[in-house]
Amino acid sequence: MSTTHYPVSGSCQCGQVTFSLLAAPNMVIACHCKACQKLATSAFSITSILDKDKVVIEGELADWSRMADSGNENHAKFCPSCGNRIYHYDPKIPNILKFKGGASLDDTSMLIPTVHVWVSEKQDWFIIPEGVKTFDKQP
Numbered sequence: 165m166s167t168t169h170y171p172v173s174g175s176c177q178c179g180q181v182t183f184s185l186l187a188a189p190n191m192v193i194a195c196h197c198k199a200c201q202k203l204a205t206s207a208f209s210i211t212s213i214l215d216k217d218k219v220v221i222e223g224e225l226a227d228w229s230r231m232a233d234s235g236n237e238n239h240a241k242f243c244p245s246c247g248n249r250i251y252h253y254d255p256k257i258p259n260i261l262k263f264k265g266g267a268s269l270d271d272t273s274m275l276i277p278t279v280h281v282w283v284s285e286k287q288d289w290f291i292i293p294e295g296v297k298t299f300d301k302q303p
């Protein structure tokens with residue numbers, strides 16, 4: 165893996181929300197569930213699990229929440245102007261962010277998923293790279 169030099173900055177599509185990653189994510193997860201396909205308007209979503217103090221986020225954020233299948237509340241923060249999703253969090257675990265803005269960072273060299281979840285709902289054409297962990301559903 166190439167060396168990433170932190171901080172790495174990025175922004176939402178319209179630039180209203182900016183963020184700066186101060187350190188490597190704890191984990192990078194690709195989720196192939198249908199909800200994430202809708203969210204990403206693509207084959208899967210990429211989530212960087214981060215300690216809250218490892219990312220600085222500036223700009224106005226709107227909030228949306230839903231109950232996950234697990235019964236946990238899943239809260240989402242997004243740019244109210246362009247709609248880009250910035251991060252998700254569980255209010256019971258406020259110190260951990262599920263950062264969604266990874267692909268918007270100026271340097272994405274740290275954004276390599278090592279875990280793929282919900283591969284039971286994956287698009288047939290996407291081939292999972294060798295050597296990564298996979299789970300049919302949520303582990």
Ligand SMILES: [Zn+2]
Binds near residue numbers: 179245248
């Ligand atoms: Zn925006």
Ligand SMILES: [Zn+2]
Binds near residue numbers: 198199200201209
């Ligand atoms: Zn998902």
